[in-house]
Amino acid sequence: MWAELSEQNVIKASKQFWEQMLSMKLDPIGNGEAVRLGDRHVLGVVALSGVWNGQIEVRLSTRLAHEATAAMLMQPIEEVGDGDTLDATREIANMIAGVLKSSLPRPCAMTIPRASIETAAYQQRDRDLLAVPFRHAAGEMLVRIWEVDCVAERSDSEMLVQTESA
Numbered sequence: 001m002w003a004e005l006s007e008q009n010v011i012k013a014s015k016q017f018w019e020q021m022l023s024m025k026l027d028p029i030g031n032g033e034a035v036r037l038g039d040r041h042v043l044g045v046v047a048l049s050g051v052w053n054g055q056i057e058v059r060l061s062t063r064l065a066h067e068a069t070a071a072m073l074m075q076p077i078e079e080v081g082d083g084d085t086l087d088a089t090r091e092i093a094n095m096i097a098g099v100l101k102s103s104l105p106r107p108c109a110m111t112i113p114r115a116s117i118e119t120a121a122y123q124q125r126d127r128d129l130l131a132v133p134f135r136h137a138a139g140e141m142l143v144r145i146w147e148v149d150c151v152a153e154r155s156d157s158e159m160l161v162q163t164e165s166a
Helices: 007-022 062-073 082-101 148-153 156-165
Strands: 041-050 054-061 108-110 114-118 130-136 139-147
Touching: 007 062, 007 082, 007 130, 007 139, 041 062, 041 082, 054 062, 054 082, 062 082, 062 139, 082 108, 082 114
Parallel strands: none
Antiparallel strands: 041 054, 041 108, 041 114, 054 139, 130 139
Protein backbone atom coordinates (compact mmCIF):
# COMPACT_ATOMS: atom_id res chain seq x y z
CA MET A 1 0.00 0.00 0.00
CA TRP A 2 1.56 3.29 -1.08
CA ALA A 3 1.38 5.99 1.54
CA GLU A 4 -0.40 9.28 1.04
CA LEU A 5 2.80 11.27 1.29
CA SER A 6 3.76 14.05 -1.05
CA GLU A 7 6.65 16.42 -1.56
CA GLN A 8 4.51 19.10 0.10
CA ASN A 9 4.06 16.88 3.21
CA VAL A 10 7.84 16.54 3.49
CA ILE A 11 8.44 20.26 2.94
CA LYS A 12 5.85 21.16 5.58
CA ALA A 13 7.26 18.67 8.13
CA SER A 14 10.81 19.89 7.54
CA LYS A 15 9.89 23.58 7.71
CA GLN A 16 7.94 23.01 10.90
CA PHE A 17 10.97 21.53 12.62
CA TRP A 18 13.78 23.69 11.22
CA GLU A 19 12.03 27.05 11.46
CA GLN A 20 10.13 26.58 14.73
CA MET A 21 12.70 24.59 16.69
CA LEU A 22 16.01 25.88 15.34
CA SER A 23 15.15 29.21 13.69
CA MET A 24 16.92 27.97 10.57
CA LYS A 25 15.46 28.18 7.06
CA LEU A 26 16.03 25.36 4.58
CA ASP A 27 14.79 25.79 1.03
CA PRO A 28 13.56 22.88 -1.08
CA ILE A 29 15.79 22.24 -4.10
CA GLY A 30 13.69 22.03 -7.23
CA ASN A 31 13.98 21.40 -10.92
CA GLY A 32 15.65 18.01 -10.59
CA GLU A 33 18.84 19.33 -8.98
CA ALA A 34 20.76 16.56 -7.24
CA VAL A 35 21.69 16.90 -3.59
CA ARG A 36 25.44 17.00 -2.83
CA LEU A 37 26.08 15.61 0.62
CA GLY A 38 29.76 14.75 0.22
CA ASP A 39 31.65 11.62 1.18
CA ARG A 40 31.08 12.27 4.90
CA HIS A 41 27.54 13.08 5.97
CA VAL A 42 25.15 12.25 8.81
CA LEU A 43 22.21 9.86 8.50
CA GLY A 44 19.16 9.64 10.78
CA VAL A 45 16.63 6.84 10.25
CA VAL A 46 13.20 6.05 11.70
CA ALA A 47 11.28 2.91 10.70
CA LEU A 48 7.47 2.90 10.66
CA SER A 49 5.22 -0.13 10.77
CA GLY A 50 1.54 -0.93 10.82
CA VAL A 51 -0.81 -0.61 7.88
CA TRP A 52 2.11 1.07 6.06
CA ASN A 53 5.66 -0.24 6.49
CA GLY A 54 8.71 1.75 5.56
CA GLN A 55 11.37 4.12 6.77
CA ILE A 56 12.17 7.79 6.73
CA GLU A 57 15.77 8.87 6.28
CA VAL A 58 17.21 12.31 6.94
CA ARG A 59 20.68 12.85 5.46
CA LEU A 60 22.58 16.02 6.37
CA SER A 61 25.84 17.42 5.12
CA THR A 62 28.35 17.45 7.98
CA ARG A 63 28.49 21.24 8.28
CA LEU A 64 24.69 21.58 8.32
CA ALA A 65 24.44 18.83 10.95
CA HIS A 66 26.99 20.63 13.14
CA GLU A 67 25.23 24.00 12.78
CA ALA A 68 21.86 22.41 13.62
CA THR A 69 23.43 20.72 16.65
CA ALA A 70 24.95 23.99 17.85
CA ALA A 71 21.53 25.66 17.50
CA MET A 72 19.80 22.82 19.39
CA LEU A 73 22.33 22.84 22.21
CA MET A 74 22.72 26.64 22.19
CA GLN A 75 26.49 26.36 22.14
CA PRO A 76 29.27 27.49 19.79
CA ILE A 77 29.75 25.27 16.76
CA GLU A 78 33.41 24.62 17.69
CA GLU A 79 32.21 22.85 20.85
CA VAL A 80 29.98 20.42 18.90
CA GLY A 81 31.31 16.85 18.78
CA ASP A 82 30.26 13.84 16.73
CA GLY A 83 28.28 12.36 19.64
CA ASP A 84 26.27 15.57 19.98
CA THR A 85 25.68 15.63 16.23
CA LEU A 86 24.42 12.04 16.23
CA ASP A 87 22.02 12.84 19.10
CA ALA A 88 20.75 15.92 17.26
CA THR A 89 20.35 13.99 14.01
CA ARG A 90 18.28 11.33 15.78
CA GLU A 91 16.04 14.10 17.10
CA ILE A 92 15.74 15.75 13.67
CA ALA A 93 14.77 12.41 12.08
CA ASN A 94 12.34 11.70 14.93
CA MET A 95 10.60 15.09 14.68
CA ILE A 96 10.25 15.03 10.88
CA ALA A 97 9.08 11.39 10.89
CA GLY A 98 6.58 12.18 13.65
CA VAL A 99 4.95 14.88 11.56
CA LEU A 100 4.93 12.64 8.47
CA LYS A 101 3.45 9.78 10.48
CA SER A 102 0.24 11.80 10.81
CA SER A 103 -0.23 11.43 7.02
CA LEU A 104 -0.02 7.63 7.17
CA PRO A 105 -2.87 5.17 7.68
CA ARG A 106 -3.44 3.86 11.22
CA PRO A 107 -2.21 1.92 13.08
CA CYS A 108 1.33 3.19 12.67
CA ALA A 109 4.24 2.74 15.08
CA MET A 110 7.67 4.38 14.97
CA THR A 111 10.97 2.90 16.07
CA ILE A 112 13.48 4.77 18.16
CA PRO A 113 15.58 6.75 15.68
CA ARG A 114 19.15 5.76 14.94
CA ALA A 115 21.95 7.86 13.47
CA SER A 116 25.34 7.26 11.94
CA ILE A 117 28.15 9.10 10.25
CA GLU A 118 28.33 7.88 6.67
CA THR A 119 31.69 7.84 4.92
CA ALA A 120 30.64 6.94 1.36
CA ALA A 121 29.19 9.43 -1.08
CA TYR A 122 25.41 9.26 -1.27
CA GLN A 123 23.90 8.45 -4.64
CA GLN A 124 20.28 9.54 -5.06
CA ARG A 125 18.08 6.81 -6.52
CA ASP A 126 14.89 6.96 -8.55
CA ARG A 127 13.42 3.93 -6.74
CA ASP A 128 12.51 5.82 -3.58
CA LEU A 129 8.87 6.42 -2.82
CA LEU A 130 9.84 10.04 -2.28
CA ALA A 131 13.10 11.99 -1.95
CA VAL A 132 13.05 15.72 -1.20
CA PRO A 133 16.32 17.69 -1.14
CA PHE A 134 16.83 20.96 0.76
CA ARG A 135 19.56 23.61 0.79
CA HIS A 136 20.86 25.92 3.53
CA ALA A 137 23.93 28.16 3.51
CA ALA A 138 25.65 25.54 5.74
CA GLY A 139 24.90 22.60 3.45
CA GLU A 140 22.22 20.29 2.16
CA MET A 141 19.69 17.85 3.54
CA LEU A 142 17.74 15.03 1.93
CA VAL A 143 14.55 13.53 3.35
CA ARG A 144 14.00 10.14 1.75
CA ILE A 145 11.04 7.81 2.24
CA TRP A 146 11.11 4.09 1.43
CA GLU A 147 8.27 1.64 1.46
CA VAL A 148 9.26 -1.85 2.65
CA ASP A 149 7.49 -3.59 -0.22
CA CYS A 150 10.09 -2.09 -2.58
CA VAL A 151 12.99 -4.03 -0.98
CA ALA A 152 13.41 -6.30 -4.03
CA GLU A 153 14.51 -3.30 -6.09
CA ARG A 154 17.19 -2.14 -3.63
CA SER A 155 20.87 -2.94 -3.62
CA ASP A 156 22.36 -5.25 -0.99
CA SER A 157 23.72 -2.37 1.11
CA GLU A 158 20.33 -0.61 1.07
CA MET A 159 18.57 -3.80 2.16
CA LEU A 160 21.03 -4.05 5.07
CA VAL A 161 19.98 -0.58 6.23
CA GLN A 162 16.33 -1.61 5.85
CA THR A 163 16.85 -4.82 7.84
CA GLU A 164 18.78 -3.10 10.63
CA SER A 165 16.10 -0.46 11.16
CA ALA A 166 13.08 -2.78 11.09
